[in-house]
Amino acid sequence: MKLSEGVEAAIHSAAMLAAVEGEATMPASALAEAFGLSSSYLLKHLQALTAARILESVPGPTGGYRLARAPERISLLDIVLAVEGPRPAFRCGEIRRNGPAKIDASAYVEPCGINAAMLRAERAYRAALAAEKLSDIITEFMADADPRVVRASCAFAAHHARPQKPNSQNNR
Template identity: 75%
Template sequence: MKLSEGVEAAIHCAATLAGVEDGATMPGSALAAQFDLSPSYLLKHLNAMTAAGVLESVPGPAGGYRLARAPERISLLDIVLAVEGPQPAFRCGEIRQRGSVKLPASAYVKPCGINVAMLRAEKAWRAVLASEKLSDIVAGFMNDADPRSVAAACAFVERYQRPQKSSSLKRQERK
């Protein structure tokens, strides 16, 4: 099975966004630059994750993206389904009912064994992805990655996050 590069990008972006301060956002252009991706390509995936409720999109000059839920409430399955869609990876076309050995429909009453096996594997794969939380991915990175990589990731978040002003500060500025 091959997942699109968008899944990798989406998981990395979500992991980066897990590091922004509460209420802060990060521009999509910064996330694209972090991973040397086309901004328009990444925007498609960020929007898909927003539509799926994994991310929030905040408009305006201080806007950008942030996680819609706590990292421990976001699974890798949430991200994969946002990017790839909910359809199973294997879609049986019932090719056994075509071609030179085609039989009458009554010969195909039982489900295709290949389809059954593939759907069973899909169910197991999805269960594992559902159990893998974004918070665990981030914690693993913080504990196991080269300290230079951790420092670079933290510096990136610090540089590009956009803190959101509280409503009371906004009201005071308008006065």
């Protein structure tokens, strides 16, 4: 199964936003810079995450994005579904019925055994993604990554975070 590059960008962006403290935000342009992506490309994925209520978009000159809920309440499945949509990866086209010998549809076992097997695999895959929380990914990164990468990532997040003023219109 191949997921779009947008899934990778979305997961990395959500992980970076987990480093933004309190009500602060980070602009899409900074997230794009952090991962060497074009802002317009990343923006469509950030908008999908916002529509799925994984991120919150804060308007205004000090606005940007932040997590809409705690990292332990965001699964990788949440992010994949926000970017890729809810349809299964495998879509049976019933090609078994397309050969030169046209047989009445009633001759074919329903559902297609291949489709049934692929949907079982999809359910297992989705269950595994649902069990993987953004907080787990971050914890593993902090424990296993080269300390230079951790310092650089944390410094980047701290530098680009935009604090929100108390009692401003930008607060949730």
